[in-house]
Amino acid sequence: MRKAVVDTHVCVACGCCMKVCPRKAITIPKGICAEIDQKLCVGCGLCAKECPASVITLEVCEK
Amino acid sequence: MKQNKKWYDYLWIVSLTYLILGFFNILFAWLGLLCFFIPLIISVTMGSKSYCNKYCGRGQLFALVGGRFGLSRRKDIPKWIKSHYFRYGFLIFFFAMFFLMLWNTYLVFAGSKDLSTVVTLLWTFKLPWHWAYHGTLFSDGVAQFAFGFYSVMFTSTVLGFVTMLLFKPRSWCVYCPMGTMTQLVCRARNGSSPHNT
Numbered sequence A: 001m002r003k004a005v006v007d008t009h010v011c012v013a014c015g016c017c018m019k020v021c022p023r024k025a026i027t028i029p030k031g032i033c034a035e036i037d038q039k040l041c042v043g044c045g046l047c048a049k050e051c052p053a054s055v056i057t058l059e060v061c062e063k
Numbered sequence B: 001m002k003q004n005k006k007w008y009d010y011l012w013i014v015s016l017t018y019l020i021l022g023f024f025n026i027l028f029a030w031l032g033l034l035c036f037f038i039p040l041i042i043s044v045t046m047g048s049k050s051y052c053n054k055y056c057g058r059g060q061l062f063a064l065v066g067g068r069f070g071l072s073r074r075k076d077i078p079k080w081i082k083s084h085y086f087r088y089g090f091l092i093f094f095f096a097m098f099f100l101m102l103w104n105t106y107l108v109f110a111g112s113k114d115l116s117t118v119v120t121l122l123w124t125f126k127l128p129w130h131w132a133y134h135g136t137l138f139s140d141g142v143a144q145f146a147f148g149f150y151s152v153m154f155t156s157t158v159l160g161f162v163t164m165l166l167f168k169p170r171s172w173c174v175y176c177p178m179g180t181m182t183q184l185v186c187r188a189r190n191g192s193s194p195h196n197t
């Protein structure tokens, strides 16, 4: 299964990803960068499409 | 997309109204100070970017026009625009220009310069805007600040629209000085990793 992963170094913390995630898996703790709850993410890729900085990728992960 | 809309999902109407009001009476430009102070106050006092994440009407406007209305190529933004060099550089440039604008306002206040009823686009092109000026009860400086501030807002909107068309709808957010600044404030306040503290 694939999950969304944020390149935190270049994330601008704008929150576009957060707004589109159907699972509400994304938060931006303390305004620094987006954080994805891997347990909630279903790998739909909506956030990656929306991210204006294109810093979200979908990575294959175990289990 | 079905989502529960909250009241703050309609703040794009406020942003749009602001831009339109500037065409009728430039003094409304003063209201734009809210978009400077609210995000700053939120980031300083609460240490979050909830302004960007929830309330920013400008971001919503771009999302609406570029996303819902499809006026965007939806391409990846070039790497250099999202680099820290460019983002911080743009922030510095933006504020340098902002202080220059304040200085000009001061000169008009002090009476050593005449009011110029133009809106300056991209810090270069002077657009005649006298039709939105109907005099002020106060000093000419009050109007000068309005013209200067509206120039800032107008310029950033135009830049935002161009990058919206070329890249993703909210591309402006990548290099938006307010966004960069509030993120820096949050970083400074909370340590650079979200897992700290």
Ligand code: SF4
Residues within 6 Å of the ligand: A003, A004, A020, A021, A022, A023, A024, A025, A026, A036, A040, A041, A042, A043, A044, A045, A046, A047, A048
């Ligand atoms: S891939 Fe889908 S479910 Fe996972 S974080 Fe992104 S939008 Fe949410």
Ligand code: SF4
Residues within 6 Å of the ligand: A006, A010, A011, A012, A013, A014, A015, A016, A017, A018, A028, A033, A034, A050, A051, A052, A053, A054, A055, A056
């Ligand atoms: S949309 Fe992209 S840049 Fe914006 S907060 Fe999400 S991951 Fe970061």
Ligand code: SF4
Residues within 6 Å of the ligand: A014, B039, B051, B052, B053, B056, B057, B058, B059, B172, B173, B174, B176, B177, B178, B179, B180
């Ligand atoms: S980055 Fe700028 S335009 Fe984007 S949501 Fe934040 S304040 Fe608004």
